[in-house]
Amino acid sequence: MATVVADLVGLTVLALLAERPCHPYEMQRLIRQRRKEQAVGSPRGLYRAVQRLERGGLIESAEVGRAGNRPERTTYRITAEGFEQFQHQLDDLLAVPDTDQPTFTTAVALLAHLSSESAIRALESRAVLLSGQIAEMAAQLAGLGPILHRVLLVELEYLLALRRTELEWVRALRSDIADGTLNWDAEAIRSGTAAPPGPVPEGGPMT
Structure with missing residues (x-):
């Protein structure tokens, strides 16, 4: 068997x-x-x-x-x-979509344990790295396109699309945190209630 x-x-x-x-x-x-x-x-x-x-x-x-x-x-x-x-x-x-939880998903789920300043810095760093990966993948596709059949390159096309979508989302999240559209109140998060938009209250992230 x-x-x-x-x-x-x-x-x-x-x-x-x-x-x-x-x-x-x-x-x-x-x-x-x-x-x-x-x-x-x-x-x-x-x-x-x-x-x-x-x-x-x-x-x-x-x-x-x-x-x-x-x-x-x-x-x-x-x-x-x-x-x-x-x-x-x-x-x-x-x-069937993959149900495995990526590492980044876990990090985002625990975002409230960082200060907004730390979250912004981390997201900015991720955006820079994603931009570099996107440029590299795009260059690979441009170079391999005339050499290999497209069916051998669709995985690279898929990864490039994922990186571009992730970069767009990361930049939007960073912007929402920076302008106060997204903030977190430690007590509200512990109780499961929604916090109104605005500056992060005194005390910063969850401790």
Whole structure:
């Protein structure tokens, strides 16, 4: 009985083997060529994923060969069950929004534990970093667009859209705090009642 693919590295391995049988070194080459390193990480992680998938019956050895004095290389192929699970999980990942809570979401939820001045400084710093990431991603898209098929770049398009939306929201939040549209009264927050707009009361953030 095969196990469900639970990690993105394993999913990437199955995607490559769904195209054609290949050995781990060839997988690494394709990952670099397609600029997918962020999904896999280190080569060691890829080899561990291959071992897990083989143990689970999702992939199998197709042949073992040697070229010249190089070490033996095992070529793997995806099994029928592996292909079925790959298709099922990929469909779910695309269709169902991720429920994992990002780190930034937690930080925003605890915003009231900072002073308004500290929150403004932190948000300004985040906006600067986001702007740099956006510029870098846009440059990557411009450079890779004429080289790679767009279907290999849609993840970068998605990340760029997320960063741009986040930057817009961060700037708006920073502005609301700075002009007093958003403030927090420690006692009101503890009691769960809404505080009226205006200057932050004496005492600052929650303690």
